[in-house]
Amino acid sequence: MNKxxxxxxxxxDDAMALLFLHxxxxxxxxxxxxxxxxxxIATTTRNALYIKERFGIDAPVYRGAGEALGPKLGDGYxxxxxxxxxxxxxxxxxxxxxxxxxxxxxxxxxxVRNDPNEISVVAVGRLTNLALALERCPELPTLVRxxxxxxxxxxxxxxxxxxxxxAEANIAGDPLAADRVFAAGWPLTIVGLDVTHETVIDExxxxxxxxxxxxxxxxxxxxxxxxxxxxxxxxxxxAFPVHDSSAVACxxxxxxxxxxxxxxxxxxxxxxIGQTVAGDPAADYATDAWRGRPACKVCTxxxxxxxxxxxxxxxxxxxx
Ligand code: BDR
Ligand code: CA
Numbered sequence: 001m002n003k004x005x006x007x008x009x010x011x012x013d014d015a016m017a018l019l020f021l022h023x024x025x026x027x028x029x030x031x032x033x034x035x036x037x038x039x040x041i042a043t044t045t046r047n048a049l050y051i052k053e054r055f056g057i058d059a060p061v062y063r064g065a066g067e068a069l070g071p072k073l074g075d076g077y078x079x080x081x082x083x084x085x086x087x088x089x090x091x092x093x094x095x096x097x098x099x100x101x102x103x104x105x106x107x108x109x110x111x112v113r114n115d116p117n118e119i120s121v122v123a124v125g126r127l128t129n130l131a132l133a134l135e136r137c138p139e140l141p142t143l144v145r146x147x148x149x150x151x152x153x154x155x156x157x158x159x160x161x162x163x164x165x166x167a168e169a170n171i172a173g174d175p176l177a178a179d180r181v182f183a184a185g186w187p188l189t190i191v192g193l194d195v196t197h198e199t200v201i202d203e204x205x206x207x208x209x210x211x212x213x214x215x216x217x218x219x220x221x222x223x224x225x226x227x228x229x230x231x232x233x234x235x236x237x238x239a240f241p242v243h244d245s246s247a248v249a250c251x252x253x254x255x256x257x258x259x260x261x262x263x264x265x266x267x268x269x270x271x272x273i274g275q276t277v278a279g280d281p282a283a284d285y286a287t288d289a290w291r292g293r294p295a296c297k298v299c300t301x302x303x304x305x306x307x308x309x310x311x312x313x314x315x316x317x318x319x320x
Contacts, residue, residue: 002120002251003028003145005108007064008244009037009125009170010047012082012227017124017244018048019216022057023317024252029059030111030119033104037125037173039077039086041066044125047086049095055216055318061097064104065128070176073163073274081230088226105132112143121147122251124244126170131177134184141186148189150247151178152264152276156194156300164274168193171266172274179266182276185294189250190264192276192299195257196246199304202239203228209315216318242307249307250299256310258301263293 004027008014021027032052034045041063048061083089100107108129112119121144123130130147134140151170153160161167171178182188206224210217224240231240242249250257262278278298279290 001028002026003030003115003118004251005031005033005111005119005121007033007035007104007108007121007123007125007129008048009035009039009044010051011038011044011086011125011244012088012223013242013244014038014124015047015051015087015223016220017248018051019055019220019318020245020248020311020314021122022055023216023314024248025317026252029057031059031107032057032061033064033108033129034061035064035104035125035129036066037170038082039079043086045099046095049097049099050092053095053097054219060100062102062104062107063099065126065132068126068174068177069128069131070174071269071273072174073167073172078169081227083226088223090222104129105136108133109137109140112140113137116143117145120145120251122247123147124150124170124247126174127151127177127181128174131180134180141184144186146187146189146251148191148247148251149181150191150196150244152190153193154276154278154298157198159193159197161275162193166272167274168276171276175266175268175274178276179268182264182266182296183293189254189259189297190299191247191250191257193241195299195302196243197241198302199242199246199307200239201242201308205308205312209312212312212319213315214319216315242311245311246302246307249310253306253310256303256306257299259297259299261295262298263290264296264298265289265293
């Protein structure tokens with residue numbers, strides 16, 4: 001059984017990943033921690049509560065960080081990708097359920113401390129909540145079971161950046177937090193654009209999901225229209241890469257991903273702000289910037305067809 005904390009800036013693809021976790025039989029969702037990113041913190045938190053209520057998710061929702069720890073790339077929120085309400089501008093009744101009183105970073109620390117070596121963290125937004133949790137509890141990396149993050153881009157398979165030529169949105173949205181998280185020494189796997197762009201959902205997949213996944217399929221089909229429109233404007237095709245659900249797939253079936261061990265730094269200023277740069281842990285570089293850093297696992301390749309199959313089979317359980 002996987003006990004999971006989901007740290008998320010809900011967001012269309014975040015919503016799809018949350019339902020993936022919810023319907024995965026081997027997952028016991030412990031908490032949903034919101035963060036700013038795809039929309040402001042009030043909006044992403046409301047979206048978490050909305051999905052919790054609509055789909056009967058037991059896990060509590062904790063409100064997380066509302067701003068970056070340091071300089072970031074760009075201002076505002078990507079309403080042109082996720083809609084102004086973060087969920088494709090579908091009609092959203094106000095949820096009647098509420099957040100817990102404890103702030104998100106504190107909740108991460110408490111849940112992990114109460115269940116040492118049992119908790120997996122899946123983080124698919126800015127890494128601000130995790131950096132704050134590390135400040136409160138520096139031994140956190142020795143207490144988690146594992147951690148999978150969606151973020152970054154290393155150039156494998158030709159994928160480098162989606163908010164600049166070299167930077168991915170989650171990392172560029174709080175580079176300092178990401179650099180701290182990658183330095184902390186936990187069993188951490190990075191699922192970047194290198195592999196998320198190698199797993200693609202198209203309209204036929206969404207239509208099938210709508211048939212087999214009951215209300216979850218209906219909801220995903222409704223919110224995804226806006227996401228398809230955005231990607232069609234960029235690539236000319238009505239299809240999108242599977243970002244946040246890839247982190248869930250990597251947790252559930254790591255065998256679908258090829259990884260390398262790497263020491264990872266993040267550019268925290270300048271023209272390349274938000275770039276993730278992987279170093280060889282054994283190399284003796286002329287700079288100290290990578291020296292002595294703990295290694296992370298960086299995903300380089302994926303069996304995308306099997307990831308899609310896992311997603312479909314899991315969501316089909318919602319239709320039973
Ligand atoms: C990441 O940025 C966000 O817009 C998505 O939810 C995903 O986590 C992709 O770069
Ligand atoms: Ca996200």
